Amino acid sequence: MIELIANLLGYILNFLNDIFGNFGLAIIGFTIIIKLCLYPLNLKQQKSAKKMAEVQPKLQALQDKYKDNENKELYAQEFAKFQKEEKFSPFTGCLLAIIQIPIILGMFYLVSQPLTYMEKMDATQIAELKAQYEVNNEEGGWFNNYQEIAIINKSSDLGIDLNFLGINLGQIPGQNDFDIKLALIPLLSMLVTFASVILSKRMTDSYNRNNAQYIETQKSMAVMNYILPVMSGYIAYQVPLGLGLYWLCSNLIQTGIILVIMQQIKAKKI
Numbered sequence: 001m002i003e004l005i006a007n008l009l010g011y012i013l014n015f016l017n018d019i020f021g022n023f024g025l026a027i028i029g030f031t032i033i034i035k036l037c038l039y040p041l042n043l044k045q046q047k048s049a050k051k052m053a054e055v056q057p058k059l060q061a062l063q064d065k066y067k068d069n070e071n072k073e074l075y076a077q078e079f080a081k082f083q084k085e086e087k088f089s090p091f092t093g094c095l096l097a098i099i100q101i102p103i104i105l106g107m108f109y110l111v112s113q114p115l116t117y118m119e120k121m122d123a124t125q126i127a128e129l130k131a132q133y134e135v136n137n138e139e140g141g142w143f144n145n146y147q148e149i150a151i152i153n154k155s156s157d158l159g160i161d162l163n164f165l166g167i168n169l170g171q172i173p174g175q176n177d178f179d180i181k182l183a184l185i186p187l188l189s190m191l192v193t194f195a196s197v198i199l200s201k202r203m204t205d206s207y208n209r210n211n212a213q214y215i216e217t218q219k220s221m222a223v224m225n226y227i228l229p230v231m232s233g234y235i236a237y238q239v240p241l242g243l244g245l246y247w248l249c250s251n252l253i254q255t256g257i258i259l260v261i262m263q264q265i266k267a268k269k270i
Contacts, residue, residue: 003117005106009034010117013110017118017160024164024245027111031249034107038100039257045097046261049204051088058086111246112239114160115148126151146172149240162242169242183237185244190233192248196255197225203262 012033017026062075062082083089110117115126126148129135133154135147152160153170162169166181173182232251236244 002102002105002109005102006109006113006117007120009103009106009110010114010120013114014118022161022164023114023242024162024167024169027169027242027246028249031246031253034103035250035253035257038103041099042254042257043261043264046203046265048088050265051086055082055086055088058082107246108243111243112146113148114242115151115158118160119158129155146240149242164241164245167241169245170240172238172240173236173244174238182241185241185248186233186236189236189244189248189251190229192251192255193232194225194229196251196258197228199255199258199262201225203258203265206262206265 009030013026013030016029017023020026020029059082062078115121115129121129129151130147133151135150135154149170152158152162153168167185171182173179173186176182232247236247
């Protein structure tokens with residue numbers, strides 16, 4: 001399933017690479033297209049979260065009413081009736097998140113293995129290129145997933161230009177001596193992820209100002225606001241910079257989407 005998605009998305013990235021003639025620009029254009037396609041899902045997810053917060057007091061009252069009732073079937077019936085009356089589903093937000101997971105993984109496969117999913121080369125062709133450019137099993141990085149990046153990094157004949165603003169997108173910062181130029185993308189990724197997390201939290205907080213249970217839960221999860229950005233920066237430091245650039249652009253656009261949705265909420269359009 002994930003490989004199929006990566007293969008389909010590969011046509012888009014390859015098309016953009018042919019237009020721009022640069023892998024970095026192709027990744028940026030590709031990320032913008034994917035994020036714009038996912039925008040309706042993001043909007044629907046936030047509408048669901050907002051609706052869930054609005055009905056939470058009524059839902060809590062319903063749960064309290066039937067918490068000591070051993071007739072679970074009766075509660076199920078009342079809950080179904082409640083959902084119909086309030087026109088909401090508690091699973092909508094989760095479902096949309098699940099839909100996005102294979103897309104995100106597919107994009108990871110694509111950007112880390114561009115010869116397979118972008119250039120549509122088979123295993124034999126890639127093995128021949130490994131031998132030709134003397135790419136060994138250790139050169140690919142984590143789990144040897146980046147050997148195709150290593151091949152492209154050694155070749156100028158594959159139609160994929162890894163040079164982006166003076167940065168080689170085939171480099172893995174964690175496998176080189178510290179270089180601020182190589183560390184720039186992971187650092188920006190960490191900062192942008194932090195901004196995205198804070199804005200997302202602020203938006204969700206606005207739905208749940210009077211939800212005591214939510215407020216208490218958020219206190220215990222406050223540390224995650226710092227862990228996620230640090231993890232984002234660390235991962236970007238340990239993978240080829242092409243992947244780091246994708247992750248940076250993805251979080252940057254997501255931050256923009258959150259700001260747009262927050263404005264829509266402020267204007268009471270959702």
